[in-house]
Amino acid sequence: MAFVGYLCIVLLVTGVLSVPTHRRSVLHGSGSGHLPVKSEPLPRFVGSDDVTLYLYTQINPLTPEIVKLEDDSSSPSFNPKNPTRLVIHGWISNAQNLHGFRDAYIAAGDDYNIILVDWSGPAAADVPTAVQNAVLVGDYVGQVVNHLIESRGLDPDQLVIIGHSMGGHVAGIVGNRVGGLAAEVIALDPANEIFDDNPLEDQLDITDAKFVQIIHTNGGGFGQPESRGHADFFPNGGIKQAGCGEDISGGCSHNIVLNFYIESIVSKDFVATLCSNYQEFSQGGCSSNQHVAMGEWTPFSVSGSYYLNTNPNSPFAQGHTEL
Template sequence: MWVPDSEGILHMVDLLDVEPEDTPVPFFNGEKDVDLMLYTQNNPSSPEYILQSDPSKSPSFNPANPTRFVLHGWTSSYKQMDPIRKAYIDTGKNWNVVLVDWHSPASSEYSISKRNSRRVGEYLAEVIQHLVANRGLRLDDVYIIGHSLGGQAAGVAGNRLGGQVARVVGLDAAAPLFGTTSEKNRLDPTDAKVVQGIHTNGGLLGWKDPLGDVDFFPNGGSSQAGCILDVSGACAHNRSPTYYAESVVSQDFVGAECDSYSKYKKGTCSGNVHAPMGEWTDSSITGNFYLNTNSKSPYAQGNTGL
């Protein structure tokens, strides 16, 4: 299949080229290949760097505040996820926002970057363990949020932490080459106390089926309003982090629990359960939720999207 990179350039991916998933990753060095960039209200735009070898190097980190680790996808960098950083800072609340920049391991051909994403998740788990041991971080205060390959890496990190982080969010978690991957090496419901999936290009670039405790399917989960002639799926795939950034400052992405998008559109959902998608989804909510969005920002429709 053809998979677009972050610039929209198409690359051929052989879906039969599936190597053993625990194949060693040569030359990977977490501290050199992955930057963990900390932003807080004290340093909203100039990051401090969290180092596994010396966690004390990030003086603005406050373990009393909620911590959000945010991972980008294939051929991208932290800049793709910067709107999420800005959204958290713009709330005026105190957060530890950590953009996980793994652009070098993410810039190889897709099959190699897929393999690298596992090591990125494992390295992130190691750093989080160090923050727990040395800085007083509580896993109950941690969300790990990842887009595309970063969504799968987020699941690996959660798995290596024993599923004890508060939440892992897969933003259209990558599908190509993950169909036969074991659950320990991809996002699944055991990776956190709550796993949330947001599906925007399911069946092409993103995972189609529910993969969490709660899954949201904006506009049905495969194509997105405003993405015209989106043959490659890139526009729809990249909407998920955009929606998440908006969800941080708005609870207006209101989804309805339903058996299918067709029933949702007909208004024949069997129950009356509604929930906001994204940052503010209550941890008790489970099931599959559908909603519509606008074709441009602001994307959330509030209750009118029901």
């Protein structure tokens, strides 16, 4: 079933996806793709009223500073010498749902610029409009990142852009607007089908960074089923996840990828095997193939499709094979 059908089930039946506690006046757009929508004019500009970039560091681990395009003094703790992680939520979500990323990077003990992107207002629109908004959000965040590069000394080789669901496409769009110079774009179960009618620069694409990693957990439902990155990972086959039960809506499998990645920040134990498909992997047919860590510690030199199994509960990583 397509992304939109699954989202309707989740919202009406399971309530898996969280709704933002506040909703700004959302942006309006004309829909494209598979769903009809009333024709309305697109906004000409998306700015700080629609998107907020919250900066956390070891200096301010709980109280964010705001990264602004027009005011560098609002984020004095940003250090261009440190690696930067830009994390972007998906549809009908907000930056509060990304605090696990913040906490894991802080707990790792290294000095990161952790920037959580909140586009909860534009993301609260109906799906076709939110897809249009996602492009505009990517445009704006791309402007901010380019400002960090040009005016504050951010090294693109130190930049990793991470996005979940619709946010996976926003991450790709930001990467495109930075000229594909970011070290990595990581798409966590990127949204299926609804961006397919967009030009490549307005959806997740392998050219969006020097290395594009995709983790598939609900392929063919909420998420894209096919390999589109330099390295694609398919935990438990990439469709239905251990610990999610029957998961008729697919919402659990779609969202559990957030937990996988957060755990990978402090663990290299998500060991995946290069293989042509999950059945062959499960039968041991690829046991002599290359093994790599999924997530935060994936080497940029790898390519292909990788498979692994996870535990049904935390800790999810099994880590049975030496890298």
